[in-house]
Amino acid sequence: MLTKINPEHILFLDIETVPQFEDYNELSDTAKSLWEQKTQYQRKDEFTPEAFYDRAGIWAEFGKIICISVGHFVMKGAIRKFRITSFHGEEITLLKEFKMLLETHFNRPHHLLCAHNGKEFDFPYIARRMIIHGISLPFKLNLFGKKPWEVPHLDTLELWKFGDYKTFTTLKLMAHVLGIPSPKDDIDGSQVRDVFYNEKDMDRIITYCEKDTITVAQIFLKLRNEALLKEDEVLSI
Incomplete structure (x- = not known):
């Protein structure tokens, strides 16, 4: 049961991704052809492959990770803190730093990773980008041969479904219905690409990710059914 999990054993995370290149024309001819094939169903006749390229960050084959934010609980008696930090910069570097964190501090059998829609997006995206960069997968992301109950991943979207696979609930909607305060200055996920390539405001993206x-x-x-974190319980490190 969820209540039996020690919160200190969970690494919470979120990632932000963008297209690998700022402009569609930077793709090779082969990549353009593969992009056209990959997105044909999503685009239909509404968008050309070039016009649709702004959304390339959704796919690990055509996107890249620009930020991974992680947080974990630290409990000392009745005192509760949530420590959060972010990895950013060159993708291969941030992936290696994230892997080191997993292998040095979250490598025990009882440790879990938790994200919203993490099983469909964050966890496989990170794993695919690591393989593309020639980085061996850390134990917590290497799912080959594991049975479903052996996968060390929690997904708040999956938990909210309660076995219902017909609908998708966004993080923002779930926070709203559960009465969790949502910061008014958040950028929308669809804006990350423009903030990264046009505004070049990485700090804004890190804040959003955290x-x-x-x-x-x-x-x-x-x-x-526990008390929500208060502002003074969150520590950026």
Whole structure:
């Protein structure tokens, strides 16, 4: 049961992704052809492959990770803190740094990773980008041969479904219905590409990513019927 999990054993996370290149024309002819094939169903006749390229960050084959924010609980008696930090910069570097964190601090059997829609997006995306960069997968992301109950992943979207696979609930909607405060200054996920390539405001993206990570932790607390984090309980490191 969820209430039996020690919160200190969970690494909460969120990632932000963008297209690998700023402009569609930077793709090779082969990549353009493969992009056209990959997105044909999603585009239909509404968009050309070039016009649709702004959304390339959704796919690990055509996108890249620009930020991974992680947070974890630290409990000392009645005192509760949530420490959060972010990896950013060159993708291969941030992936190696994230892997080191997993292998040095979250490598025990009882440790879990938690994200919203993490099983469909964050976890496989990170794993695919690591393989593309020639980085061996850390144990917590290497799912080959594992049975479903052996996968060390929690997904707040999956927990909210309660076995219902017909609908998708966004992090923002879930936070709203659960009464979790949503910061008014958040950028929308669809804006990350423009903020990164046009505004070149990485700090804004990091802040957005960290707030989403905190929200995932808040949802976890709400699902356990526990008190939400207060502002003074969150520590950026």
